[in-house]
Structure formats: C-alpha cells, structure tokens
Amino acid sequence: MSEQPVLRLEAVRKTFGGTVVLRDVDLEVAPHTVTALIGASGSGKSTLLRCANLLEEIDDGAIFLDGEEITDPRTDPDAVRRRIGVVFQAYNLFPHMTVLDNITLAPRRVHGVPRAEAEERAHELLGRLGLGGRAGEYPDRLSGGQQQRVAIVRALAARPRLLLLDEITAALDPELVGEVLNVVRDLKDEGMTMVLATHEMGFARDVADQVCFLDGGVVLERGTPAEVFGDPQQDRTRHFLRRLVEAGRL
C-alpha cells in the first residue's frame, strides 16, 4: 500500500495584518513519523500548527488530512479537529475540572463514548504516563510537568490520527522537561504520527524522522536530523545552529 501522508501542506500562506507569517509552505508528514519544526521565535512554527488544526484560517494554499482537503470552507472544522490532538505550550487544562473530567470531556461529549468506558481509557492512559492516582486532582495541584502530561493524555483520549505538539516543554523547568519528552518518545515507539514545534534541539535530533527549519515563514531547510543538524546547506541554518551551540542548547 502506498504511504499516503497523514498531513500535507501545499503552498500555505498565512498573514496577520500586513505581516506574512507563512509563505508558500509545503510539508508532508508520513504515517508513524515524527516531524520537528525548529526555528527562532516568530518563525511561524506555532502558526503552522494552529493552521493545521484550523484554529487559524489560512489565506492561500491547502492543507490535507489523510488526503482530504480540510481548508475547504465547506468542511466541518469540528469534524477535522476530532481527528487531531493538540498539546499547547501553556497546557490549557480546564481549571474547574478534575484531571479525569479534563480527559473524558471530549470523548464523552464529542465522540459519545459512555462514561465508564471513557474513564477506563483515561485511567489506563494516566497509569501509562505515570499519573495513576492523580485522576481526582484539580490541575492547579499538579506540577508543570504533570499538567503537561495530563494535557497529552487529554489529547490522546479521543484516539487522534495526528498529534500536534506546540513547544510543549517551553514553559517547564529544566528538570521537568525530561519527563514530558520521555512520554513523546514512548508515543513515537507506539507509532503515533506527530508534528512538534520545539526548541529542544537534542530531542529533535533524537526523535524526529524529519526536521524542518523555519525562518521568516519559509521552510528554509528540511531533511533527516543528520542532514539538517550535521550538514546544513543554508547560511541561515548554520547561523541558527551555531547560536544554539554558543548558548549551550545543542
């Protein structure tokens, strides 16, 4: 069977006011692969993910999920979002709900899963991510790393086709970053298709199948981690990587 990409972007353009945030962006994400988007702040990584989840409307081009165009104004955005999980930088857990309710909200209300079944799956996922026994807590009683793992469980609960991770470790203290990245590593081993915007270059090099360097809204360089990190073709990429090395981040 030919490997149809899970997510495909075709000449995507996105502007905010007069600023061009994404310019002619092409991207293909094959099933069961991890794509890392790297680049300075403001290079368009987060916007790309928000566009893929239809949280932002693109100005031109097209985005396909499993070969079906989702940027057609006639598609139902809620139906598309049901197939994509998103984890945000700031967790965005619902503070008025327990961990369990956060996780089971979408399966029960959107996917019509019976409560018992939704909770069983939530407990199973929580246990797997080292959060067993935390189901009854409110998010503000958890550490940042635990909150982010709950957010991952919440995104996984509805069995998404694709997981978008938007700088999920950027708000965490260094010693908590590891526990979240390990979860992502496990998900890759289980075959989850993921696109992640990240500043963790070491992690991107380890876990990604494809690395895209964004600069000023353009995909300036793409390839395997070895190609992008080991033998960058573009001056801008080399410059970016050198600055990271100087800052001790690579």
Added chain:
Amino acid sequence: MTAKDATPQPAGTPRPQDAPPRLPDARKPPGNARRPPADAAADDGYTPSARRIEREAFKRARSRRATAVAAVSTLVTGVVLFLVVVNSPGWARTRETFFSPHYAREALPEILDGLWLNVRLLLVCGAAVLVLGMLIAVARTLRGPVFFPLRALATAYTDFFRGLPLIICLLMVVFGIPALRLQGVTTDPVLLGGTALVLTYSAYVAEVFRAGIESVHPSQRAAARSLGLGNGQTLRFVVLPQAVRRVVPPLLNDLVSLQKDTGLVSIAGAVDAVYAAQITASKSFNYTPYVVAGLIFVALTVPMTRFTDSVTARMDRRRAQGGIV
C-alpha cells in the same frame, strides 16, 4: 542540566513553586504569635532558638499593646461622638421625630408584615434576574449570521435598560400598563413592580455575566475547540462554568442592591415594608417608622454584604494559591 542531580524527585511529588503548601498560618495576618510555630509539627528535632523566642515574645507584647490602643481610642471616639450629638441644638426634637420608641413599637408589626413581601419579591425577582441575565449574556456571545438579530436585540436591551432610571421604568410599567386596559394583563402592583425590577436588573446582571464570559482566556476556548467541542459545547462545559465562578462577588453585589430596591414597589401601592412605614408615619407626622424600616433593610443587607466579602476573599486566596478560578 546541573539542576537535575541536585535533588532527585519522584515524579509524583508536587514541587513547592507549582503547588504552594497549605501552611496552617498562610492565610492569617502576621503578628499573631500565640499559636504554636508553623513548623511545630515537623518532626526533625528542631527546638526554637533563644533569638526566635525573644522575637516572638516581642511580637506578642506588640500585638497586645496594639489591641489596647485600639480599644481606648474607639471608646474615646464613641464618647465624644455621643456627647456632640446629644448636646447639639435641636437634639430633643430630632430624637422625638426620628427615634421615638412609642411610634417605633406601634409601626414595627406592620413593617414586618410588609417586609415579608420584600423578601418574597427578592427571592422571585432574584431568580428571574439570574436566568434572564444569563440568557441575554449568552445571546450576545452567539456567533453566526442567523443569530444577528438576537445579538442586536440583546445589545439594545442592555443598553436601554441600563440607561433607563429604575424609577421611570417602574412608573411606566405599574401605571402605564394598567392604563392600557389590556385584556388578560394583570393590574396587580406587586407583579408589575416585580416585572419592572426584573427588566432593569436583568440588564445589569447580563453585563456582569458577559464580563465573566469575556474574562475566560481565549486559550481555554482554543483548547476546547481543538478537542472537537463545538461552539455551544465550549460555552457550556468550559467557558460558562469558569465565568460564573468569577462573577459571583459582583452578582451578590447586584442582589444586595435588588434587595433594597424591592422597596420601590411601594410607589405602585403594594403594601411592603416601606409603604407600611409610610402609612403609619402619615397618621402621626412622626418619621420614626421610616427609620425602623430603613434599619431593617440595612440589617438585611449587612449579612449579604459580609457574605459577598467572604466569598470574594476566598476566591482571592484561591487565586493567590495558583488557581485560575
């Protein structure tokens, strides 16, 4: 990554900066040192140093001194005020006109009878105002072209009834509607007065709810939508529960205000506490009944105000502990 090897922590332990520990004295003002020290329960063989004991003794003495000063100063102020009032010219007449025990006793039963009407009005109107206010606030947040008229209507409603003086609204409803002689429409002053109150207060409460809805951070909406929840579901399960919690203090404030404005139905001729006072006062040209009715209203609103304060304080504390709601 040197921080990693400093203190290895099991994954399940919340760290201090994420979840502030609830120390027993975290909420109490400092200076009250009569209770055992906060770490008395810590079982690590700690004994307070001489320095700490000396400091705490000093703090205790200081707080005793402060209490004594406050008591003396309050007493002196009270006596001075009393003497000024009692010795001012015309005090005897003032006391007879406003604070006559005889007329107070005479008016009290009627006023209390009337007060029952105010209480019932508060309960019924309060409930109606909350429901109507919420509906209007939600109508203003609806998206989509179909809802444009509804949205515009809700906006016009709040603009109009927030600007319209309550007394004009009341006069128009309680005297204007009966004057139309419409069939099947009540002329009961209590029902009409209550309607006028609901009309005006719903506009205020709708704005309070709307402020709460808009105070919920857009990232919460984004998270809900990213899970596939529709607009309505997002509003119902994510936005409104957080919004309502946040606006409880201003809502209670509006209810306090409604409580005393129930007295305005007296102008329609409904015999509530205010009208009862008016009846007794006009028989004797003594104004004590108004004072009695007024004080009863104050006595009713004070507990409600205190309750509002305590709810607000509790929510502030929760926010200070890192909660968002």
